[in-house]
Amino acid sequence: MKPSLSAIKTLAKKKYYLLFFSFFLAFLISILFWQYDWKKTLSASFLVLLTNIFLCEGVAENNRFFKMHYQYTLTFYVILNLSAFFCLAIGAYFGFELLSTYFGVTLITILFGRKLGQVSAVFLFFVFSLAFPSHWAFLFSCLLIGYITAELTRNVKRRIELSSVAFLIGAIQIGLYLLLVLFGFERFRADFLWKIALVPPASTVFVIGLLPYIEWISRIYSNIGLLELGNLNHPVLKSLITRAPGTYFHSTVLASFAEVAAEKIGCNPILARVGSFFHDIGKITRPDYFVENQDGENPHDRIKPQISHLVLSDHIKSGIELAQKHRLPLLFEDMVAQHHGTRVQTFFYNKAKEIDPDVDEDAFRYEGPKPSFKESGILMLADSCEAALKSVGKLDSEKARNVIKKIVLGIFEERELDNSGLSLSDLENIEEAFLGVYLNQNRSRIAYPQNRTWFEVPQKTRASERKNGKK
């Protein structure tokens, strides 16, 4: 296949950044340790460059989000190389015992996932080894610590969880240091013990302090940041509540559908839930044009179906603008853009067909793109299923199952889910999850006794109050 010009440009851009970071890092190492020894600088930069390229290829091939947004690659390398430099600087000025993979690995794991956290531990080990070759055994223990850190911080959702992991890692690192002393790889020094124990908790303070800035600048959010957005205090959600209450209600209901489904198929339920809260924020601009916010009057009755299509499609564009303006996560912007994919607005298409039977179906399609990751695919399915189930009223389990199956199959056959990464077994699990949520949300309540409104105080209570002297 012939590579396109834009693909070559993107590749060159990536290599350019990689080269820049590699030489920058190697240059800093040379200042710290080798007083401008250019032979060592060149060999170090070559090694760092190779490690970076090796990591980059591995990352790009396996991580969906890295392929979607160059911001991911850039942020990953900035954090990785800068954390390597800061750890080295601390090691150079205060002693090698303060070298730790904890800071870099924790930041990368909570932003990009466990695998990349573990790959970063390998990179940091290589870079630390360049500067402190005589302490290779201690650095090898740092590599092990990096692996364990990535494993322990992969599902962190609250800041306090990071602190408890930090103390645990400190204890493990002391254990490993004592083992190295026991086997003769390092000399015992009592002051090393408290220094080693303190590095992870102290690093946690910097991780927690830096995280909001990294998230705001890169628009790549950790689960901690996503949960903050999901507490419904965000100004965009507040304006959705007041300006488009029907849309807000629809978003919160479908968020439960998306969250349970994401959990069932093993992708990120927090991204699915909080992304769902924001998927229709574009409706704030013209709330009255959407059925869930209408109160009797329908403005579409006064306009042509073609214009109705344009107004409805505009909620995608407005949503993207709002997501960019408020620096919402890049993945939320994708979810806003992709939640209708390239589907046809059947209602207005049919209405236009009644007027002109030759009307073009493609003129009534959303612009897309189609969902490009699992959580976005789930959102598309949840959006359609929630709307369909709501429109047909209360259904029993079998009928609700049929409605969900029909909607999911329809979207699958329209090939809207081709790029989402959802498999057929995922779709079956999603259907089950949606059905479970629907049935739970529509359970019958015990009816209140007849002939008595809920606010009436029972006669028995009144009698007992009189008896106790209350009026």
Ligand SMILES: [Fe+2]
């Ligand atoms: Fe929508």
Ligand SMILES: [Fe+2]
């Ligand atoms: Fe929606």
